[in-house]
Amino acid sequence: MEDHELDRDAQTGMPPEPRTDDDPFAVPRASETVLAALAAGLREGTVSTASPRYFGHFTTAPSEIALRASAIATEANPQLATRSHAQFAVDVEDLTVRALASRFGYAPATADGTFTSGGAEANAMALALALARAFPEIAQRGLRALAGDPVLYVSNEGHATAARAARLAGLGSDGVRIVPVDRKLRMKPGALGEAIARDRARGAIPFLVVATAGATSAGTIDPIPEIAAIAERAGLWLHLDAAWGGLAAFVPELASVLEGSARADSITFDPHKTLAVPLGAGMLLTRHPRALASAFHEQAGYMPRDASRDPYARSTMWSRRFIGAPTYAVLASLGWSGVAEMLARQVALGDRLRRALGERGWSVVNDTPLPVVCFVDATHEDGARPDRLAAIAREVDARGAGWITLVRFSSGTRVLRACVTSPNTREQDIDALVDSLDSSRKAVFSRSAAP
Amino acid sequence: MEDHELDRDAQTGMPPEPRTDDDPFAVPRASETVLAALAAGLREGTVSTASPRYFGHFTTAPSEIALRASAIATEANPQLATRSHAQFAVDVEDLTVRALASRFGYAPATADGTFTSGGAEANAMALALALARAFPEIAQRGLRALAGDPVLYVSNEGHATAARAARLAGLGSDGVRIVPVDRKLRMKPGALGEAIARDRARGAIPFLVVATAGATSAGTIDPIPEIAAIAERAGLWLHLDAAWGGLAAFVPELASVLEGSARADSITFDPHKTLAVPLGAGMLLTRHPRALASAFHEQAGYMPRDASRDPYARSTMWSRRFIGAPTYAVLASLGWSGVAEMLARQVALGDRLRRALGERGWSVVNDTPLPVVCFVDATHEDGARPDRLAAIAREVDARGAGWITLVRFSSGTRVLRACVTSPNTREQDIDALVDSLDSSRKAVFSRSAAP
Structure with missing residues (x-):
């Protein structure tokens, strides 16, 4: 995690203009x-x-x-909640999602995903996908109906959004197992395996491993193939947080460092970190085509004829801006x-x-x-x-x-x-x-x- | 909830250009x-x-x-995760949040809040605030450590994001009590009171009431003072989903229809629905100044000197775009x-x-x-x-x-x-x-x- 201690004061903050705490909007201004x-x-x-x-x-x-594409999209202001309302924008995002997913080794036919506000939302969504797969009953009955405590695994160099997502999903910090790292700051697969065994022995229910590709502090990449093997053996969802390190998927010389990424059940990747697009453009990718709809589809309300492809039913957002426009434009032009x-x-x-x-x-x-x-x-x-x-x-x-x-x-x-x-x-x-x-x-x- | 059955085909979707499913980015284009x-x-x-x-x-x-402000903010691309990194933008958002909060009757000194991607995120955050206040122990021990099932209340004309947020927070749909509406489609306070009593009698733990101002289908406004009285008596967090209906707070002739809004513990308001700004600009407002930090501050990681005012520690997002820029500009100019x-x-x-x-x-x-x-x-x-x-x-x-x-x-x-x-x-x-x-x-x- 990043240390923000360098709160340097070169930044001046509010300029003279609107520094009125009482009522900044009392008087219209040009x-x-x-x-x-x-x-x-x-x-x-x-x-x-x-x-x-x-x-x-x-x-x-x-x-x-990217700036021009962003301006075009903002001015058109399509509302991406439903496909029929913004067919073009949703199509462009779908196409971009599938194309990017294929760079991580996902099969285009089954690759799926969605744009997000950033990596934090994508990581939280991955947690929801993993929970929905492991415990379909919680959609109705909640976590309290489970026979044991769900546990996820992330290294101590992994991003703190995994822990926060777990807390907000009702697991508490007790549901997050911090796996130690080796000298190179990479998750120790042996320690992961042991932690899973230990949790199972005490009646907890492991369900998710978060591997990190490009840790925030040191940029290290967890040993994906070894971790994937453990997750597969244990039947756990593997999420790869490649928010920044995902850039390796686009550089032929670096492709090997993401070896095994296609074995991840889901992947976080942030175009706003690597693809020369403005904030906030994150993505969640998955190789399970129905996973998004089963985790996010709201079952209480009235459904459109087929909401399983509507963005509102496959994301934590409802009203949605056209997040993918600048990413699409950069990829199409380059x-x-x-x-x-x-x-x-x-x-x-x-x-x-x-x-x-x-x-x-x-x-x-x-x-x-x-x-x-x-x-x-x-x-x-x-x-x-x-x-x-x-x-x-x-x-x-x-x-x-x-x-x-x-x-x-x-x-x-x-x-x-x-x-x-x-x-x-x-x-x-x-x-x-x-x-x-x-x-x-x-x-x-x-x-x-x-x- | 809205019915999307009007999937009219006037929309053409993808134009001729990028309709290649295989690899849309194989060849660079001008x-x-x-x-x-x-x-x-x-x-x-x-x-x-x-x-x-x-x-x-x-x-x-x-x-x-709004479009010009959006373009300026997008081009500058400030990263609002931490205050020190984007002091001006964070100051502008703070000022806008406090000013808008005061329109709902919140005291400027204690009003707090944050911009969100939209109402769905704001409603989900309100749920997190309510849970954190009612059950501080879940931050560590999770929902499963509670003595009873947490329950929230929303009318059957309320927005489905409340139910989805509950599901994603681990409560399941069983944790959502749908309160019936009267002939005018407004939540029946009597039915709310009875539901709370019934849940308590069976050992569940009511913690949140979601009142709606401007229901999506019919624009009806729940009787806020009556609901507030019940929530206060029962000691429950009251959230007001005024994503669209919040517009009444700005029109003197309509001010009375939001009477009691200041008694809500938190409020959802979406500038992208009413303030002539592009998607996505939602807001969560609250009159509890420390609520955001106690619900969202990630305790596992290293902390900046005082993260309690840093956006990443007070929101579900981490990396953050300058969402508030167009809202600020519209309010300042009008x-x-x-x-x-x-x-x-x-x-x-x-x-x-x-x-x-x-x-x-x-x-x-x-x-x-x-x-x-x-x-x-x-x-x-x-x-x-x-x-x-x-x-x-x-x-x-x-x-x-x-x-x-x-x-x-x-x-x-x-x-x-x-x-x-x-x-x-x-x-x-x-x-x-x-x-x-x-x-x-x-x-x-x-x-x-x-x-």
């Missing part, structure tokens, strides 16, 4: 004034995810075509080859960053082929101190060379982290970051050495 | 081609919510300023007076429609001050037959006079339904609809009378 204030506020009071020097969270810079090229460039920049950091005496402490690099300073005895690292990040930001974060691994270790997540990042941005890290380090340590 | 296809597809393959003659679901036509004027015009058009229908021999069968009108034909003995009504709606659509729906009340009665939900609708649109209903009725009945 549209141009309002829009100018909005634009200025966003410029000044936001960490710019559009910058090629944004190395922060996994948020991409929207491409021109084609798979263009997507591969865009992402391969980011992967190469990640490698360049790793190499350059090593050459300058930083110690890279994570192990992933994905473009996220975690590191501490190896040139100084205090080079791994969190306060020093945070000061370095602030200094790099102040010098305009990039926005990076301080994260904490589940072990408690804190490290600096830089990811390449913008299609606009170039070699000179990486080089500027490394140069600035170097000089920022010197500045911080000379300050701290001063009497 | 951006202009892709965007043109998207625009054309949306024009041809969508029920146009932007049309002044869209009388369908509660989806508004986005105003110019001011309360402009909003009141816009909505009062729609209310007046609803009255005009009711009057005109009555004069032309239609029978208006719902009773609400809100601009949604349900009616059947009173001039013909088959004038209430669903197939005839559906045929009339299709005919009206084909003649270009408007898009209206066929809905089913919980009693089983089916009626035609027209709502005024677009700020662009004018008197001539209403008159054209009524004229066309008249001639369409004649055409349908002359066809059906033919040998």
Whole structure:
């Protein structure tokens, strides 16, 4: 999980304009004034995810075509709750879902899925699919009718949305088994197997394993084939949280790192992290064509003639915007080859960053082929101190060379982290970051050495 | 709940362009081609919510300023997961939330809330707030640790998202008590009180009442003060689903119909239904300032210095787009007076429609001050037959006079339904609809009378 301690104050927040707490809407204001204030506020009071020097969270810079597609969709304002009401938009989303699913190895004929507001919703939906499959009776009778406690498994580097989803689904944190990771921060399959056995022995009911591809902190990828084998043997739903790491599915050189993804029963993938589209565009994919309808179809109300394909009956949302438009437009204009090229460039920049950091005496402490690099300073005895690292990040930001974060691994270790997540990042941005890290380090340590 | 049986085929769906199921992204295409296809597809393959003659679901036509604000926010692409990362956007949303909450009678000092993808998410969040307050122990131990079955109450005209949320929260449909309605389709407070007593007597644990303001089918408003009194006496969380009917809070002439709204513990309100902003912009409001953080704060992960105000810790979403931007812009540019004027015009058009229908021999069968009108034909003995009504709606659509729906009340009665939900609708649109209903009725009945 990401550590947000770098609450740097470079961001100014509210500009002069609407800072009236009493009644900001008492007096109408000219549209141009309002829009100018909005634009200025966003410029000044936001960490710019559009910058090629944004190395922060996994948020991409929207491409021109994505912004234009988004504007077209927003202006048309189709209401995607039902298929018949917005046939074109629903068709486009279906087609995009199936095409993306096939990149993860799902068979197009049975692949299914839906766009979501982001990875959190997709992960929560996966939990609902797994519960509905394992315990069909809870749709009517609820969790309290079960003979034992449902339990899911996720590594301690997995995203906290799995735990939150479990809590909101009524399982409580007691229903979440945190599986330890190895030295490379990957879930230990042996520990997973043991945890399942232990839970069964005490009468609990394992039902879901969440594997992570591209953990938020270190970008590590759980050993999918081994985990899939365990889940299959135990008859558990396997969910792959590939919200960011799913990018590997588009880069031929990296395809092997997602080996086994097609064995997952469902997959989270976030176009807004990797496909140059604006927030929020997440996805849930599944290889079980009727799973969505059986988990989300509301049985209490009146049904359309065949609601099993209506978006409202296959999602947690009801009224729905055309989330998939920019993702479709990016894929259609780039084609798979263009997507591969865009992402391969980011992967190469990640490698360049790793190499350059090593050459300058930083110690890279994570192990992933994905473009996220975690590191501490190896040139100084205090080079791994969190306060020093945070000061370095602030200094790099102040010098305009990039926005990076301080994260904490589940072990408690804190490290600096830089990811390449913008299609606009170039070699000179990486080089500027490394140069600035170097000089920022010197500045911080000379300050701290001063009497 | 709405009946979607009017799956009219005027919508063409996918245009020629991307109808290749095998691999739509095999070959890159020119951006202009892709965007043109998207625009054309949306024009041809969508029920146009932007049309002044869209009388369908509660989806508004986005105003110019809303579209521009949306574009500005999308291009800046702030990531609202944490406050420090997008200070300006989070401040704007906070300010908008508090200002809107005050229209429902909440005290600005304690009012709280968040933007959501829509009413479904807001209703599900309200359920989570109510559960967290009634059963703090479930955060850790889950629903199965409780001494009895949690039960919530909603009328049979309430929105099906309440029932779905209950199912996804692990309560099952058995945990949802459907309270009957009176002749005016409003929840019967007496029946609610009896249901609560009955559940308690059998050892279940009532925890939530969902009152509806502006039911989807008939626009009716539950008797809020009576329901509030019962909920207060029983110590239950009261949620007011005012997703659409919340518009009354902005129209001085209608303020009385929401009397008691400030007694609700939480309120759903959808700007995308009433405030001329594009999908999806919902809101959850509450008068309990710490409720969101205690329901959604993920306790398992590492915390920022004070996450209790960070959006990710107060919502079901994690990565977040700047949902509130267009709502803020509309309110800032119109001011309360402009909003009141816009909505009062729609209310007046609803009255005009009711009057005109009555004069032309239609029978208006719902009773609400809100601009949604349900009616059947009173001039013909088959004038209430669903197939005839559906045929009339299709005919009206084909003649270009408007898009209206066929809905089913919980009693089983089916009626035609027209709502005024677009700020662009004018008197001539209403008159054209009524004229066309008249001639369409004649055409349908002359066809059906033919040998």
